[in-house]
Amino acid sequence: MRLTVACLLLAYAVALSSSATVIENGMPILWGHTGTQLTDLPIENGVVNPDPWHFLHRLTLYRLMIAATDPYMGTMGPNPTDSPMWGLPLELAWMLTSGRLADPTAETTCGHQTGDTMCISTKSFWGCANYFVSAMPFLSAAQQGLMGPEIQVQLQIPVGVQDYCTTYADCSASFPDAMSKWDAFFKDLVTPADPTLPENERKDAVLGLFWAAQSSSIRSSSGCNARRNLFSSTELSFSNSWLNSAEYVAAARFQSNLENSVRFITPLPSRILLEGDVAPNIPDLSETENHILQIFNWMQSIDSLLAGRLVPTWQNAMCSVRTREEGRKMLENLLLDSTYATSSFLSIVTGMALSC
Incomplete structure (x- = not known):
């Protein structure tokens, strides 16, 4: 990756920011410093050899995937940022x-202000979990020919680290379900299984394949869970909620385009949570950050009271194009509208599940 002095200075400024920022000039942060073609990544002996533990390299994987799939995303909408893949680089940001x-x-100083601010630590639960929704789809996209004919990719891995797959063959052997789902998504983009579907149903089908692949990748990251113990119990609890939230948005087939993703990612806590942080009364977090943490806590409590049945009930309710449309609106109200009555969410979901 060709890094300029300006890029390094900008990265340092971002690292010092007092609040989490995911967008600049209408694009994910540092987007202008990513590669726009495969040759911007390291290549050794004809094999593309990116370092996914460098932020700009991992962000470049997303940029290349978005560019490669955009010609097939017409059903998502008329805007160049309507692809559901935009949620992935924004989450990384x-x-x-x-x-x-x-x-x-x-x-180590990996990722810290006093060290390499672009370094992604292999010890971070978040960096580990995100690896599975960056490396896996990129390897699949390359295998399916979206990056060009006969492209070979071998991802770099730090010395002494063993628990990450780095090639398509590796990942397919270790995580066959996730890789087969990414393959199915990319194949269907290029050659739809049913090209006669009405536009709204085709869009729903594409989103279904996308979220099936992403959900399977997240489940494949279970090996990252031990790293959560390196954080506070409050951050650990939040990470549980974050993982559960993926089940809700996946079942509703959320269109994670750039605009929608910014709205849902911006309220996430702008710093790592510490012992003693209790929403909605965390003074250095915004009202919206406190609200979304309070909602996450409420959903965990309800799920506990229902003996773990809240997610399956929600998934059962998301049984049609119509109910998924309603589900997306309900999630928006629940997470972004502080005046929304949580009791109505539970009763509506139960009723929807019974009607399916």
Whole structure:
């Protein structure tokens, strides 16, 4: 990756920011410093060899995937940022600016202000979990020919680190369900299984394949869970809620385009949560950050009271194009509208599930 002095200075300024920022000039942060073609990534002996533990390299993987799939995303809408893949680089941007990609043990300066601000620590739960929704789809997209004919990719891995797959063959052997779902998504983009579907149903089908692949990748990241113990119990609880939230948006087939993703990612906590942080009364977080943390806590409490049945009930309710449209609106109200009655959410979801 060709890094300029300006890029390094900008990265340093971002790392010092007092609040998490995911967008600049209408694009994910540092987007202008990513590569726009495969040759911007390291290549050794004809094999593309990016370093996914460098923020700009990982962000470049997303940029290349978005560019490669955009010609097939017409059903998503007329705007160039309507692809559901935009949510992925924005989520990575939030992890960077909120400090979640840095070494949580502070045994190294990886990701810290005093070290390499573009470094993604292999010890970070967040950097680990995100690996599975960046490396896997990129390897699949390359295998399916979206990056060009016969492209070979071998991802770099830090010395002494063993628990990450780095090639398409590796990932397919270790995580066959996730990789087969990414393959199905990319194949269907290029050659739809049913090209006669009405536009709204085709859009729903594409989103269904996308979220099936992303959800399977997140489940494949279970090996990252031990890293959560390096954070406070409050941050650990939040990470549980974050993982659960993926189940809700996946079932509703949320269109994670740039505009929608900014609205839902911006309220996430702009720093790592500490012991003693209790929403909605965390003084250095905004009202919207406190609200979304309070909602996450409420959903965990309700799920506990229902003996873990809230997510399955929601998934059962998301049984048609119509109910998924309603579900997306309900999630928007619940997470972004502080006046929305949580009791109505539970009763509506239960009623929807019974009617399916």
